[in-house]
Every structure is written in C-alpha cells, then in structure tokens.
Amino acid sequence: MTRLPEEEHPNKAFGWAARDTSGVLSPFKFSRRATGEKDVAFKVLYSGICHSDLHMVKNEWGSSVYPLVPGHEIVGEVTAVGSKVQKFKVGDRVGVGCMVGSCQSCDSCTNKLENYCPKMILTYGAKYYDGTITYGGYSNNMVADEHFIVRIPDNLPLDAAAPLLCAGITVYSPLRYYGLDKPDLHVGVVGLGGLGHVAVKFAKAMGAKVTVISTSPNKKKEALEKLGADSFLVSRDQEQLQAAIGTLDGIIDTVSAQHPLLPLIGLLKTHGKLVLVGAPEKPLELPAFPLLQGRKIVGGSMIGGMKETQEMMDFAAKHSVKPDVEVIPMDYVNTAMERLLKADVKYRFVIDIGNTLKAA
Amino acid sequence: MSKSSEEEHPQKALGWAARDSSGTLSPFHFSRRENGDDDVTVKIFYCGVCHSDLHTVRNDWGFTRYPVVPGHEIVGVATKVGNNVTKFKASDRVGVGVMVGSCKTCECCQQDLENYCPRVIFTYNSHNPDGTINYGGYSDMIVVDQRYVVRFPDNLPMDAGAPLLCAGITVYSPMKYYGMTDAGKHLGVAGLGGLGHVAVKIAKAFGLKVTVISSSPSKESEAINRLGADSFLVSSDPSKMKSAIGTMDYIIDTVSAVHPLLPLLTLLKVNGKLVTVGLPNKSLELPIFPLVLGRKLIGGSDAGGMKETQEMLDFCAKHNISADIELIRMDNINTAMERLAKSDVRYRFVIDVANSLSQ
Numbered sequence: 001m002t003r004l005p006e007e008e009h010p011n012k013a014f015g016w017a018a019r020d021t022s023g024v025l026s027p028f029k030f031s032r033r034a035t036g037e038k039d040v041a042f043k044v045l046y047s048g049i050c051h052s053d054l055h056m057v058k059n060e061w062g063s064s065v066y067p068l069v070p071g072h073e074i075v076g077e078v079t080a081v082g083s084k085v086q087k088f089k090v091g092d093r094v095g096v097g098c099m100v101g102s103c104q105s106c107d108s109c110t111n112k113l114e115n116y117c118p119k120m121i122l123t124y125g126a127k128y129y130d131g132t133i134t135y136g137g138y139s140n141n142m143v144a145d146e147h148f149i150v151r152i153p154d155n156l157p158l159d160a161a162a163p164l165l166c167a168g169i170t171v172y173s174p175l176r177y178y179g180l181d182k183p184d185l186h187v188g189v190v191g192l193g194g195l196g197h198v199a200v201k202f203a204k205a206m207g208a209k210v211t212v213i214s215t216s217p218n219k220k221k222e223a224l225e226k227l228g229a230d231s232f233l234v235s236r237d238q239e240q241l242q243a244a245i246g247t248l249d250g251i252i253d254t255v256s257a258q259h260p261l262l263p264l265i266g267l268l269k270t271h272g273k274l275v276l277v278g279a280p281e282k283p284l285e286l287p288a289f290p291l292l293q294g295r296k297i298v299g300g301s302m303i304g305g306m307k308e309t310q311e312m313m314d315f316a317a318k319h320s321v322k323p324d325v326e327v328i329p330m331d332y333v334n335t336a337m338e339r340l341l342k343a344d345v346k347y348r349f350v351i352d353i354g355n356t357l358k359a360a
Numbered sequence: 361m362s363k364s365s366e367e368e369h370p371q372k373a374l375g376w377a378a379r380d381s382s383g384t385l386s387p388f389h390f391s392r393r394e395n396g397d398d399d400v401t402v403k404i405f406y407c408g409v410c411h412s413d414l415h416t417v418r419n420d421w422g423f424t425r426y427p428v429v430p431g432h433e434i435v436g437v438a439t440k441v442g443n444n445v446t447k448f449k450a451s452d453r454v455g456v457g458v459m460v461g462s463c464k465t466c467e468c469c470q471q472d473l474e475n476y477c478p479r480v481i482f483t484y485n486s487h488n489p490d491g492t493i494n495y496g497g498y499s500d501m502i503v504v505d506q507r508y509v510v511r512f513p514d515n516l517p518m519d520a521g522a523p524l525l526c527a528g529i530t531v532y533s534p535m536k537y538y539g540m541t542d543a544g545k546h547l548g549v550a551g552l553g554g555l556g557h558v559a560v561k562i563a564k565a566f567g568l569k570v571t572v573i574s575s576s577p578s579k580e581s582e583a584i585n586r587l588g589a590d591s592f593l594v595s596s597d598p599s600k601m602k603s604a605i606g607t608m609d610y611i612i613d614t615v616s617a618v619h620p621l622l623p624l625l626t627l628l629k630v631n632g633k634l635v636t637v638g639l640p641n642k643s644l645e646l647p648i649f650p651l652v653l654g655r656k657l658i659g660g661s662d663a664g665g666m667k668e669t670q671e672m673l674d675f676c677a678k679h680n681i682s683a684d685i686e687l688i689r690m691d692n693i694n695t696a697m698e699r700l701a702k703s704d705v706r707y708r709f710v711i712d713v714a715n716s717l718s719q
Contacts (some may be wrong), residue, residue: 108630116630116655177655261646270468270476279652286621286646288639291660295476295537298658300651 005030005067008132011041014359015139016333017067023057025333028067030135032143037082040149042094045354047137048073048162048325049333051194051256054340056125065125071137072098072123073165075158076354085146093152095313097165098123098303100134100144112307114148138333140357150310153317163194163323163348164316166303171199171252172312173304174275175206178297180250183207188251188267190235192219192227195254195277197347198323200227203252205319211248213264222346226324235263246270246294254278261298262287270294277301323348329356365390365427368492371401374717375499376693377427383417385693388427390495392503393488400448400509401440402456407497408433408523408683409693409709411554411616412639414700416485420641425485431497431711432458432483433525435518438509445506453512455673457525458483458663460494460508472667474508498693500717510670513677520682523554523708524673526663527683531559531612532672533664534635535566540610543567548593548611548627552579555614555637557707558683560587565679571608573624582706586684595623608632618642621658625650634658683708689716 006012009031017028035041053070055061075095078088088094101121102114109117121128123144124136152161175181180203187208189199196212200223203210211231212223220232233240241263248267256278262285264274272294279300286298304312315321324347328336336349351357366372369391377388395401413430415421434456438448448454461481462474469477481488484496496502512521535541543566549559550573560583563570571591572583580592593604601623608627616638624634625647636644636658650656664672676682685708688696696709711717 113630113655262643270473273657276648276652279648281649283622283645283647285643286658287643288636288660291636291658292639292662293476293660295661296659298646298651299656300648300653301655302652 007031009033011141011143013135013139013141015069015135015357016330017069018057019067021059023054023337025057025138028069030069032141033130035080035082035143037084038146039082039143040078040085040088040094040146041080041141041143042076042078043354044074044076044137044140044142046075046159046162047071047351047353048166049336049340049349049351050166051340052166054337057337063125065133068125069135069138070124071139072096073162073167074123074137074142075152075162075165076142079141087146088149088151093154093158095150095152095161095165096123096137096142096144096148097150097169097309100148101128113305115303115305138351138353140353148306150306150313153314156313156317156322159325159327159350159352160322161313162350163198163325164313165309167194167198167323167348168316169304169309169312170277170301171195171254172202172315173308174252174277174301175199175202176308177301178250178273178275178299180208180252180273181206184209185249186211186247188213188248189254190214190251190264191254191278192216192223192347193254193343194348197227198321199252199254200229201321204228205315205321211244213251241267248272250275252277256280258282258284261285262290265290265296265298268294268296271296273297273299275299275301325350327352330358331356367391369393371501371503373495373499373501375429375495376690377429377495378417379427381419381424383414383697385417385498385697388429390429392501395440395442395503397442397444398505399442399503400438400445400454400506401501401503402434402436402454402509403439403501403714404434404436404497404499405714406435406519406522407431407711407713408526409696409700409711410526411700412526414697415639417697421639425493428485429495429498430484431499432456433522433527434497434502435512435522435525439501441506447506448509448511453514453518455510455512455522455525456483456497456502456504456508457510457529457669460504461489464507472665474665475663498690498711498713500713508666510666510673513673516673516677516682519687519710519712520685521676522710523558523683523685524676525669527554527558527708528562528676529664529669529672530637530661531555531614532562532675533668534612534637534659534661535562536668537661538610538633538635538659540568540633541566544569545609546571546607548573548608548624549589549614550595550611550624551614551638552576552583552707553614553703554683554708557587558681559612559614560589561681562676564588565675565681571604573611573627601627610635612637614638616640618644621645622647622650625656628654628656630654632656635661637661685710687712691716
C-alpha cells in the first residue's frame, strides 16, 4: 500500500499542489527525505512561476502526476548540509533549478551537460532514485544533492534571482553555445515574456545590439526604455520585416506557439543562427532555399548544465542582470496562473514563499 | 532589338539547350565573350550531369530562363589565358564548378566564400554583368574569370573527377564548416546518389564511421562493398531505424525530394547536426521538440568557395577519390535525364563532350 505524501519521508513539508487537470492549486502537506550525506536542505524564500509550471499543472504535456507541486526557480537559505557536502554551509543563499538528479556517468553528464542526460530527474513531477515523486518549489523547504545546488551571489536580490534558475539559464546557454555572446553582434529576441526579457538583458550585457521581435506593438516602449533593447520589430508588419532582412547574426526565439520560421530566417545574415528555446507542439515549415543560400542554422536548446548555471548566475551578478518580477503572495497563485495564460505579467511572477506560505 | 544568342558575343560556341519546361535538350548555337585579361578559355572535355541541371531544365524551381544550357561540373583544358592570369597557362587541365562570378568586395568574397555573395553569378541561367544570360558546360568551350577556375590535379581522371566540381564540394564544404572531420565520429549519409556516394568516400578519407541511410534496400551491397560505408540503414524499416536512434554525430542529407526530417533527427546524438544540401521545391516539416530536447541543429550548405573547391580537389587527388560515373554521349542526354529522374544511375552521368559534341 503506498504511503501518503505526508508519511513518505521523515521531514515534514507543506506547499501548494495541483490535484487534477484543472490546474487549480491548493494547500498540500507532504514530506521531504532526510538530508543525506551529499544533500543540501534549505528554507525556501522565493519560487518563480515558469510557463512550464502552467503546462504541467494542467497536464498539457501528458506527463503530470498528481498531486503536483510545481516550481523550478527556487531560492532560499541553507538549513542543513550532509556530512560529505563541501561547497555549502548553513546560512548560504542558494537555489535549485529544473533538475535534481542525473546519471553522472554518460557522455552528457561527463561533459557537464546534465540537462541532456537521458536519466535526468526533473525537480518536480518526476520519479527520484528512491521511487518517490519529486515536489518542487511552491513549498516551504527543499532538499537536493549538492551537485544540483547553485550559489546565489550576495549582490543579487533573492526574488529577482529566482527566475534565472530556469528562464536565465535557458537563454544564457544558447547565447554561449551558438556563439552569440561576442560584443557587437546583432541579436534578435522573439517574444518578450519571462524568457525574452531576460534574453534581452543577457545579450546586452554580452555587448550585443539587440532587436526585440514581437507581435505586440504596445511592448515597444518598455523594450526600448526599460529593458535596454536597441530596436523593436513588429513581426506582423511586412515593411518593418523587409527593412530588417539580413541584419541579424542570431535570433533567440522564445515563442512556443506555432509561428512561421521563414520571416525569421530572412532576418538572419549569411551564417546566421535561429535558436529555438520554446517548443511548438506541431512541426514548423522549413524552407530549404533560404537555409542553404545563406548557410544558416536552425537549432534548439534546453536549459543548461549545472556548471553553466552557476556561471550564468555569477555573470548575472557581475553585470547586474536582474529579471523584472512581480512578487505575489502564495494565495494569489491561481490568479497569477490565469494572468500568465494571458501573458499579463511584466515579466515573471515570483511567489514570496518565505513571508506568505502558511502551514496548511 | 536584342541580339540573338549567336550574335551576342564574338566567339562561336555550340552546346545543347532546353527550350521549354519539357526539359528536352537539343543542339544550340550560341556565343561566348572574348577572352579578357582576367579570363581563361577552356575547351570542355567532360561535364557531369547534376540533379540541379534536371531541376533547371524542367523549371522545377520556377526561375529558369529558356533557352538554358546547363552543366556546372566542367573539366577541360585551358586554351587561352588573359594577360593578368598567373595561375594558369594554356594546356593546363582545369575545372569550372557552379559559379563564374561574384562581387569580389563583400565580406563573403573577402572570406573566400564567393558562393554566398549576394551577387554571385552561377555558371548557367544567371545574368552576366553585361545583362546577357550565361550558358553552362553542356557545350564545347567556356570563358571564365581565373578566380572561378580550379586547377585539375594530374592524378585525377578527368571524367570521373568532373562531378567533384559540384557534388564533391557540396559535401566537402559542410563537412569542414560543421566540424564533421574528427576521425572516429559517426556520420550518416542520407540518400545514395551523386552527392551521397561522394560523401561516403570523402567521409571515409576523413576517418569517419559512415552509415548510409536510404530507402532502397538494393543499394546496400554496393554501399558497403564498393563504396566502403560501414553500415546501411533502410529508412523505411522501423525496427532498424529504432535501433539506430541517438547513434550519429552528424548527418548529411542529400535527398532532393520532400521527405520527413523527424526520423533523421532522432538518429542524431545530443548536440547532433543535420546538414541539408538537397533543394526540394517545397518546404520541409521541422519538428521542434527533438531540436530543443537534444540541442540539435539543422543547417544548410550550398556548394563552396573557390579556395575550398581547390582544397577539396587536392584532397581528393591525395586520397584517390573520384566519382563512380556512367560516361554518355551528348546525344544521349535526354535518356540520361529521364533515368536520373528515376535515380537510375550509379552514381553520376558524365557527358563525354569532346568526343561526342559535334559541330
């Protein structure tokens, strides 16, 4: 007979979980494993709301296991460390992103790309080594293997740092891998949401000239004045698209809805790269001629490895790359999810767990 | 009133041209420009029949100007060189590939990537700076700026080496650009035709493990025993495809018909690269999840620059790589085109121009 979530493990925990495909979250008592010799346990102070959380609570990807405690942009303060933990101590400011385990022996893991390990374990909704389901950051405490813990530098406020753990690394990794991190390159960012706005900030910090490509003309002012973008292109405006043909060294495309690739490929210079970090469900049309005639590339990317995530965090601290967040109390989460669905947030909700998550 | 093709230029020339989208070729009298200071005049000995020639004569891509003389895998002998020409002299064995001109000043041209110059002039069906249309290698002679002429190595056979001028560089260039030359890595070659079979040979010379991916089981024996591929994957066999999932570092996709990309993407390892060099006339369907979940990419490549084309020829000469060809007479070209449309050739037709194109 399976045990209740509250009884699975020795350490009590509480959070908010979705119980069914309505995706509505409500208080939930559960438990966390004892802090093992390589584990770091921490009190959760903030948890970012990623669009993936919204997909998962509604089981849109078909893989959700209920009750589901989402949250993979988790930050807080260390409360206990296992006997073999070297890098962290009680009181440290730390975070956990999208993964809490991987095989540590495959090619990907050996190359510090745990995110591509075929046995990678997600922070929530996945089966852990002990057979129990993982619970994420919409909760009061968290425990994870030291390998998957990230240090948050002192000069980054914790609430703003939280979204870096998923949104941040998701755009930072491809900027580096696809060579779009050199000064004076011209980088396009498609979509100005959680991922897109952080992409603008990182690209600017790396010395790029940045053009935001969006379907919403009303985002232009903020893009230019607040986020620091150099220009703004309304993707439905044919004239604007024409004028920008062949001007971009690379594009980070954060849009996960179906959308045409041809105009974006046209914006690329010869040897340009279009990188998708949002994953539309159905295939997109790929015209061969433009790809070949300009020796262009369309590539994908998914979060990043642990070493790279720490590097990203340190880079963000050094260059003051801080996501723009709307901090909300725990009991606002269902409203926040509804607003997120309508893209009504500038640009990431972050739950103030430390101050507003009350024991059930 | 515009001049006829015979009168446009001072030097008389004879070739075979298609007059309409039936693609049927027949004798065609035209003319070539005088040999200028930077030019090399080439007496054409052999010309390969590229699938692009077939696409063009049938106007598959929608931009053919008739009459069109195709042919961009040209090998012959220099008969005249201009005053500024230093790299070649009369009687040199030379080759001409897919382009005969470019702007020479843009970033691409400066990086020896003339093939990506926005003002590139292709060997046939392109406009010359003087506004006239140019004609390709299914003809007795051609006049080309020295920059777009390559030296044809002595130890390569002129007939079997002709396809290297397009097929060869089209697969060699992306192998270098996309980093597919580390010995021991695993390359898939999709499609075993003119491009595919040369890709297998060049890849083996780089020390790669090569798997041919093909819809034709009948090609397996040749692929392995004659061309030297390490294995053969029948793309229409689901269980074989399944067992090859995540095994390839790269794939060169030479297939020019519309085909599904998802099966090829799943064959790639994490960080794998799918490079497409075929030019189907409709868009392909690109599933995004495999790209994102495995950090995979799909890239294009289109022939290669002149410096690289020479490098490729020298590489092939060093490794004794030439194409497997079926030599044909000029007047058999229409039959050859029909057979090419059915992929009925192992693996490139080459026209014996000098011996069969009569005045």
